[in-house]
Amino acid sequence: MITKTRALSLMKRAAYNYLFQRPFCVSFEITHCCNAKCKHCHLGGHIEEQRASPEQLGQICRQINPLIAQFSGGEPLLRKDLEEIIKAVRRPNRAPYIDITTNGILLTPERYYSLLDAGVDQIGLSLDYPDSRHDVFRGVPGLFERIEKFIQSLNGEKDKAITLLCVVQRDNFRDLLRMAELAYHWKVKINFSAYTWLRTHDDNYLLTPPEAEELRQMSTKLLKFKQQHQNIFTSPYVFKKMAQFFEHRSLPPCQTGVKFFNVNPDGTMSPCGLIIKDYGTQQELQEKFSRHNTCTYCYTSIRANTEKPLYHLIADNIQVLNRF
Ligand SMILES: C[S@@+](CC[C@H](N)C(=O)[O-])C[C@H]1O[C@@H](n2cnc3c(N)ncnc32)[C@H](O)[C@@H]1O
Numbered sequence: 070m071i072t073k074t075r076a077l078s079l080m081k082r083a084a085y086n087y088l089f090q091r092p093f094c095v096s097f098e099i100t101h102c103c104n105a106k107c108k109h110c111h112l113g114g115h116i117e118e119q120r121a122s123p124e125q126l127g128q129i130c131r132q133i134n135p136l137i138a139q140f141s142g143g144e145p146l147l148r149k150d151l152e153e154i155i156k157a158v159r160r161p162n163r164a165p166y167i168d169i170t171t172n173g174i175l176l177t178p179e180r181y182y183s184l185l186d187a188g189v190d191q192i193g194l195s196l197d198y199p200d201s202r203h204d205v206f207r208g209v210p211g212l213f214e215r216i217e218k219f220i221q222s223l224n225g226e227k228d229k230a231i232t233l234l235c236v237v238q239r240d241n242f243r244d245l246l247r248m249a250e251l252a253y254h255w256k257v258k259i260n261f262s263a264y265t266w267l268r269t270h271d272d273n274y275l276l277t278p279p280e281a282e283e284l285r286q287m288s289t290k291l292l293k294f295k296q297q298h299q300n301i302f303t304s305p306y307v308f309k310k311m312a313q314f315f316e317h318r319s320l321p322p323c324q325t326g327v328k329f330f331n332v333n334p335d336g337t338m339s340p341c342g343l344i345i346k347d348y349g350t351q352q353e354l355q356e357k358f359s360r361h362n363t364c365t366y367c368y369t370s371i372r373a374n375t376e377k378p379l380y381h382l383i384a385d386n387i388q389v390l391n392r393f
Contacts, residue, residue, distance in 0.1 A: 070228070071190070074162045082136045082164035083386070090327050092351070093375040093382075095135040096170075097126060097332045098342055099154060100143040105172045106208030109236060111268045112143055113208070121336030123150055127157030129336055130165065133351060139193075139371070141170040141342070143334075146180065152187040159188030166190050170234060173216045174209060178223065185230060193234045193260070194220075199247040220255045231257040232302060234370065237284070237311065238264035238274035245287050249294050249301055260302040261291075263311045265367035267343040272318075281315035288312065304385040307373045314368035323367075326351065326359030328375035343367065 071079070086093055100120065106113040121129070130138055138158050145151055151169075159167060168191040169184065176194070184192065196216060197206055203213040223229050233252050237245065245261060252259035266272045276284055288308035295301035314320040325340040330351065333339055337347040338354050344364065348354040377385065 072162060075164075078163040079136065079166055082134070083382070086134070086136055087379065087382070092133060092135045092327065092329050094137040094139055094329045094371050095130070095133055095332060096139045096141050096329070096342065096371055097130075097154075098142050098334060098339075099126070099140055099145050099148050099151070100334050102147050103142060103144045103172075104147060104174050104209075105144065105212075107172075108206050108208075109238065109264060109269060109271075109274060116143075119335040120148075121332075121334065123153040123157040125336050126154050126332070129332060130158045133332075135165050137168065138165040139168050139170060144172055144174070145169055146171050146175040152183055155184065155187040155189055161188075168193055170195065172207060172209070172212070173219065174212065176216075176219055178219070181219075181223070181230075189230070191230050191232055193232050194257075195236075196233045196248070197236055197238070198241055199244055199251045202241075217255070220257060224256070229257050233257055233259040235259060235261050236264050237261050237276075239276050239280065240274065242276060242280065242284055242287060246290050246294065249291055249298075253294075253298050253300050258300050258302055260370060261308075261311070262303075262370035262373060263314050263368040265343065265369060267364075267366055275318065276315035278316050281312045284308075284315060285312045304377075304381060306377055306381045306385070310373065311368055319365040320368050321365040323362055323365055323372065324359075324376050325362065325372075326355040329371045330354055340364075341367070341369070341371070 085091065101112055101116045101118055103112045103114065155167060167189050169189055170193040173194045181192065194216060197203055201213045204210050220231065235248050249259055264274045266275060291301060292305055292308065310320060331339040331341055333345065337349060338351065339345045340354065340358050346358060348357060
């Protein structure tokens with residue numbers, strides 16, 4: 070539960086960052102190594118890389134001062150010093166809000182509690198299908214069952230700090246209501262975001278324009294479910310934009326460098342996880358990339374949830390502060 074003091078600090082940071090063009094969310098890709106082989110991602114396997122230390126990452130985070138510090142990858146749980154990183158970034162009773170995005174392979178109840186103790190607010194657990202199709206898609210036999218058992222092992226908790234992260238793509242969009250029902254049954258939240266072909270250059274997972282129309286109908290059902298059960302993070306605004314993205318295969322303008330961007334494993338900065346650069350500061354990223362950026366080919370969660378008009382930013386995030 071977020072305390073009143075912390076909620077106030079988060080609101081102040083949100084207002085400051087909005088006014089002074091500081092980022093809402095920065096994704097720290099703390100390793101590009103990954104223990105899965107997902108069909109929608111170019112990463113997978115071991116990569117030799119230079120890694121910033123927890124202290125360096127803490128310093129970088131304080132310089133950038135995002136509202137949300139997200140730890141992703143690659144697979145962030147592969148870093149044995151993840152808890153040290155979280156402790157270096159967290160400010161007791163203050164911003165940033167801290168979340169982790171994981172495939173869940175290494176997530177045990179012990180690691181879950183150790184991460185929460187270190188200061189994590191929310192764990193985003195990737196799940197693309199409501200059954201064992203997930204195992205095949207991620208190249209990890211038994212992964213769906215492992216995730217199910219892990220979540221059920223937390224049944225004693227009143228409020229699980231878990232949000233399922235589902236990438237909406239051509240072969241799962243008709244299952245989204247089942248995904249929402251599964252999340253409700255498991256007593257966790259769920260977020261939907263759009264597939265992009267920028268990682269693998271495979272446009273077969275993109276919805277076609279008629280399927281984008283079908284997605285609109287699915288969104289109506291999901292929003293009704295959200296009203297009843299309050300377990301879906303995705304807002305009406307994001308569902309609307311997602312259908313537009315699939316219809317046109319593009320959604321201008323991308324506001325990387327202002328609303329969001331990435332920190333690489335070595336502590337340098339990139340516009341996103343799909344375009345890797347080595348800028349030393351946010352200012353350099355803005356000057357050398359954002360000003361000339363013409364890429365509009367994704368609507369990933371980080372873009373969708375930071376590029377909203379002010380009214381939607383406030384309305385949608387009040388839910389987060391109230392933890393639904
Ligand atoms: C790159 S992964 C890294 C974190 C972690 N290994 C995981 O799988 O959750 C971060 C998120 O991006 C999503 N993702 C991967 N490839 C994608 C794509 N082509 N389009 C949209 N989202 C994608 C994943 O499903 C995951 O939720």
